[in-house]
Amino acid sequence: MTDRPGFDEFVATRSHALLRLSYLLTRDWATAEDLLQTALVRSWQAWGRIDGDPEPYVRTVVVNTFTSWWRRRWNGEVPTAELPESASVAAGVEQRDLLWQALGRLPRKQRAVVVLRFYEDLSEAEIATVLGISRGTVKSQCSKALAHLRVDASLENALEGS
Amino acid sequence: MTTEQQLRETLGAHVEGAPGNSDRIGQVRGRIRAHRQRRAAGTALALAVVAAAVVVPLTTAGRGSATHVQPIATPPEQQPAGYAYGGRAIGSASGRSSPAQPRVTFTVRPTSYLLVIATDCGGDLSAEVAVAVNGHELTEGSCGAQLGQVADAGAARVEWQRVIHLDAPNTVTVTRLSDTNDDGHLAATPVPTGTVGGTVYQGVPFTAYPLPPDRVGTYPFPSGDSARTELDSRTVGADGTFTFSATTGAKAGFELELIGPGLVDIAVDGQHLQTYGSYDYGTQDDGYALSAEALAAQYGVHLPNGKHVTVTVTASDFAGPYWRVTARTPR
Structure with missing residues (x-):
């Protein structure tokens, strides 16, 4: 097998961080490991x-593999367009858990935008580069995601200001 | 109304304590080797498939009780024409793709939802395709992949029920897309000239499936991790029912590895998760999360986190070198 200088070291030192990114996208550790190794x-x-630095590149592959992923698994999530009304959501469940569940219901690309923006702290332009879409699409996807998550509208301003 | 801080805290909290994997580089290296082998084998397989131009007549009713299979990691080897992935081909098409004609279309008449849609672009694993049934696009992704499983259909059943009509003609379309760049983006270039094709397989009973020639003995039993719970066919026999205990939670889960052929049913506290099937002698593996969220989303099994549960593994008709279940315990 032809060697790739630095590849093993990169996997040893940086792949754990990418595993966390993969988990936020897939919401399952085993699936996240699978996604990461595929990437x-x-x-x-x-x-x-x-x-x-190879990390931005590998991160891009992780995200794009996730958004177009269907090869190894097709037994999981079925994103829904609408969330149940707040009043109908099981009472007593913590806000964080509700938000986590809501993240899981987002369409894949919207979830990727949210994770890249609010976990990876990427700018709108950087997200556009990672996903291979325009800044306008990033903005609209984020806007839709935040609306589904019932996030304060001021978040959208935070994105625009980045 | 959620705040930005809550959103950031939610994302941060859920990645705390990510499980370690000290052998990730070894596993990635293994995948690279497997990828190369599949690429080489895929080219040969594609040539055979195109030459055979397999189009099997429509099936008749009565196969609805057929059990399982999982998308397999390697192309079928020395399989009788028209059989693969635990199923029998019920429709297929393959042709040249070009910017003017990037797709092939064919008709199938399935009698159950135990289906696999396999795509093939002449062994070119970097090619991208979109798959649609009756005008409903199911997905797009790498050509050479399979969609669905003939096991218990799993969550795919929901999608199949939405777009596929049993005992009626269904139109399947496989469309070749522009190639992707290295980073996975679709390139802004015309659809390349090449091959595009697809085949729909419907599951048949395990005992009726023509297995490829026996290759038992060509694989050594893999080394294990004695620090983790393991059940395997070497210590407990090829067939039978075996159990182990676990506590549901974000980091709990287990892996199933096997070299078939054979069937392995998995249940948690008596609730069926999945039947995993192998119909050849390729190496297969899958991971199962035992978190409340994953169990509910993937299998419709509702159990709270923190619950002590019994995982039941039942192997049957197993004729391969080995199967093994390794429980993943929080560290």
């Missing part, structure tokens, strides 16, 4: 063509 294999194939 690492794809990155290995292109390793020699990556300039500079």
